[in-house]
Amino acid sequence: MFEAQPHHKLRPCVLVFAGHDPSGGAGIQADIEAIAAQGAHALPIITALTVQDNNQVYAVYPVAAEVIRAQTRALISCMPIRAVKIGIVGNRENAEVIAQLIDQIQETSVHVGGRLPVIVDPVLGSGRGNPLAVDDASIAIAPVLERASLITPNLPELVKLAPHGLTNAQKAISLLGGVVSDVLLKGGHADEELVINRWFSSTQGQPEVQWTWPRLKEQFHGSGCTLAAAISAHLALGMTLQQSLLAAQEYTQAALFSAFRIADGQLIPQRSQVA
Template structure:
């Protein structure tokens, strides 16, 4: 029996309510849409708070419209005021005001599990958060998180380091990441572009564990970071310990990438197959 099969048995006994707080991707491959698919596929009940609307497809983003703060707050209050949210995944926030609004509500309701995917840097290397917003993220949201899930550019930006290009360069980030005011860091190594491996590193309790799996060679990787963090939140919500939740989420995203590697959706960087098990 695989870890995914074992987790499926868990799903039948306990369906956690998992809230995703992120931007909407009109192309359906990333953001809120990817999160809802991943949470549903891994056994949770997904609810959402949308922080921004994007005009987006597999070829890129053509427009972004931030959601007003009063509407973000209203969504948060509506969800927490009725649903017994077990776990929260936070993705794209965009600015300091939104970070502050989300952090204030999360401090008040204190969900049992919080995964923060610090969406700070685009796939082509452009900064998506102003420096004041990066500081707000560090000071207001990271201390609330059970685990944050930066990719390499985001990790480098969080600690003011250069983007590493080698494995030894990645390891040089560990000390700085360990000094962040958060419980744990899952550092995603996909940007290394190694030929055959796909390593991620979990920094927790002063220790580092590498989760290393074979790399799937495909252009269909849109939304992989969103999908991984949403699945991780769902598995934590089911009661898995952090290392097991990371291992199970890593297994899930690897399978989703493999199953989606031959999909022909759109003309650019396509999505993964979230429902590969069906």
């Protein structure tokens, strides 16, 4: 017989908008696992059902915007939200509803240290370039980018989001103070011997911060989801943004190093390890 504990610890919640990946490698399952490993709790709102495996995306079916709205309102009516993490939105209509819901949460919540953190992983396509929205993904995601406090693009995503004819650093800086506040530019798609992740802050006078990580030879399914979700969890737990960025990168690198295989092709990060 178990005795009830007189005091149960309150676990901070991260509201997650993301698609469902039936392979379990990316999307909402990756977010739930990564957030739990940091010690926070995910509130998952599925934005789209996808047909995919650990290598290819074959189809995307957005969830009805009104279902997303109703599910989210049920949660925010009784649960304090400490951070928001956004992956694929499915279509423009869903993005607009999510943006409205974020505005509602921002108006009613009191977050320690300022506004509620909103982390956007701008998943404009799969790692192999398959589309992940029924509309043009870079246009569909625009409403949520306008609410983001941090965006975590990889290099191909940055090219689609920022003006042409600029260096990567200039592209990232062009997003600061515009539709997003801060940018973590991921270097996994570059050619350098090391992976270089670069943080561009909108805080005036704060220099660019870089982190370098060993470049692993394998390909991974859901690494971007893992990193963005871990960042959101650490922010929900009360860490500063810089602390969250470092802790999430350390966790993600360990998850990739311990990745496992479910079939031929991309590996699955071992996210169940506790950070």
